[in-house]
Amino acid sequence: MINRRLLKKLAEQNGTPLFVVDHDQLRRNYSQFKRYLPRVQAYYAVKANSDPAIVKTFYEAGASFDVASMPEFRIVYEYIKDMPDKERQAWIWDKIIYANPTKAEATLQELNQYKPLVTYDNYEEIKKIKRHAPLAGLALRIKVPNTGAMVELSSKFGAAPGEAVDLILAADKAGLVVEGLSFHVGSQTTNFQNYVAALELAANLFKEAKDRGYTKMNLLDIGGGFPAPYDDSVKPFRNLAALINRELGRLFPKNIQILAEPGRFMVATAGYAVSKILGKAVRDGKLCYYIDDGVYHTFSGVIFDHCHYHLKAFKRGPTQICSVFGPTCDALDVVSMAEQLPSDLKLGDLLYSENIGAYSHASSTWFNGFAPAKVVHVNQ
Numbered sequence: 043m044i045n046r047r048l049l050k051k052l053a054e055q056n057g058t059p060l061f062v063v064d065h066d067q068l069r070r071n072y073s074q075f076k077r078y079l080p081r082v083q084a085y086y087a088v089k090a091n092s093d094p095a096i097v098k099t100f101y102e103a104g105a106s107f108d109v110a111s112m113p114e115f116r117i118v119y120e121y122i123k124d125m126p127d128k129e130r131q132a133w134i135w136d137k138i139i140y141a142n143p144t145k146a147e148a149t150l151q152e153l154n155q156y157k158p159l160v161t162y163d164n165y166e167e168i169k170k171i172k173r174h175a176p177l178a179g180l181a182l183r184i185k186v187p188n189t190g191a192m193v194e195l196s197s198k199f200g201a202a203p204g205e206a207v208d209l210i211l212a213a214d215k216a217g218l219v220v221e222g223l224s225f226h227v228g229s230q231t232t233n234f235q236n237y238v239a240a241l242e243l244a245a246n247l248f249k250e251a252k253d254r255g256y257t258k259m260n261l262l263d264i265g266g267g268f269p270a271p272y273d274d275s276v277k278p279f280r281n282l283a284a285l286i287n288r289e290l291g292r293l294f295p296k297n298i299q300i301l302a303e304p305g306r307f308m309v310a311t312a313g314y315a316v317s318k319i320l321g322k323a324v325r326d327g328k329l330c331y332y333i334d335d336g337v338y339h340t341f342s343g344v345i346f347d348h349c350h351y352h353l354k355a356f357k358r359g360p361t362q363i364c365s366v367f368g369p370t371c372d373a374l375d376v377v378s379m380a381e382q383l384p385s386d387l388k389l390g391d392l393l394y395s396e397n398i399g400a401y402s403h404a405s406s407t408w409f410n411g412f413a414p415a416k417v418v419h420v421n422q
């Protein structure tokens with residue numbers, strides 16, 4: 043377990059801004075996912091945090107992987123490159139899904155040699171896959187309700203239910219094999235009914251495909267969206283898992299392989315950020331702290347992930363509502379406009395945030411010349 047004392051010590055030893063990853067917590071998250079969803083094969087969504095050390099820990103724990111770019115594919119490939127050809131081929135087929143529905147031609151050309159499973163959701167993609175990666179297996183990404191998810195994905199991705207089976211038959215006609223369906227209910231989905239609706243829809247499409255003569259589908263990919271416990275309003279994972287297990291049992295026979303692509307759930311609670319106060323001012327009567335990490339760096343999720351992170355002080359004392367700003371010269375660099383922090387923090391004092399492992403350091407930039415936070419791995 044990472045406690046405040048250890049975080050402070052690590053920051054004193056390594057400097058700030060600091061991003062700390064607890065590998066025991068990564069393993070706990072993976073085993074919790076497996077324990078509560080025993081029928082579901084967990085493909086860690088590498089985009090949530092693509093640090094190779096994190097990928098290695100999940101690899102060693104036995105996870106499968108969802109990659110969405112060639113650089114992500116290569117991070118995973120690094121751990122299997124020395125396997126004998128046949129074994130590696132089987133591993134890729136069983137444990138990697140390239141889950142970006144739109145792929146560059148060059149990506150498909152490179153992927154073809156690995157005969158991977160890839161997602162698609164439109165006719166142009168079928169033509170591209172046929173031309174550049176005919177050895178790939180396909181999973182049709184369908185559009186499902188994303189209501190109430192923190193990050194909605196359904197306006198950018200997914201075939202409409204009415205065209206789904208047409209797209210399956212079109213791929214079949216092109217000589218490709220559609221292995222099954224995939225969906226994503228939206229990231230940080232606290233509305234568990236999204237899964238119920240999506241599973242029902244997928245089951246109906248399995249039936250429609252069969253009725254229309256297509257019988258080769260044998261897998262269902264239930265995507266990501268599993269919520270991290272950012273606050274008490276998030277109901278326990280076991281409740282969601284019970285619901286999913288019940289619906290899977292009701293709608294999908296045992297011979298249908300079930301996979302999922304959890305990202306946030308696997309890494310969010312394993313990441314911590316420690317930053318230092320660089321400046322302090324009072325603006326319009328409000329206390330403002332300026333810290334050495336911000337939205338172009340570890341707090342990028344404030345912008346890209348619609349996520350709010352709380353900042354806590356190591357020092358105690360009377361508190362007030364403060365603004366917390368990042369270090370860059372851009373007014374967008376606002377970590378929070380309302381954090382309850384001690385009033386008497388001094389320049390050089392440290393702040394920390396918990397549950398910041400997903401979609402955070404992964405999208406850090408070098409904007410304004412400020413480097414991403416140093417990463418320290420604990421319990422590796």
Ligand SMILES: Cc1ncc(COP(=O)(O)O)c(C=O)c1O
Nearest residue numbers: 087229230266267303304305306
């Ligand atoms: C295709 C796909 N799979 C999985 C994920 C991971 O989702 P989450 O982090 O909500 O589990 C994402 C996130 O955007 C995604 O786009």
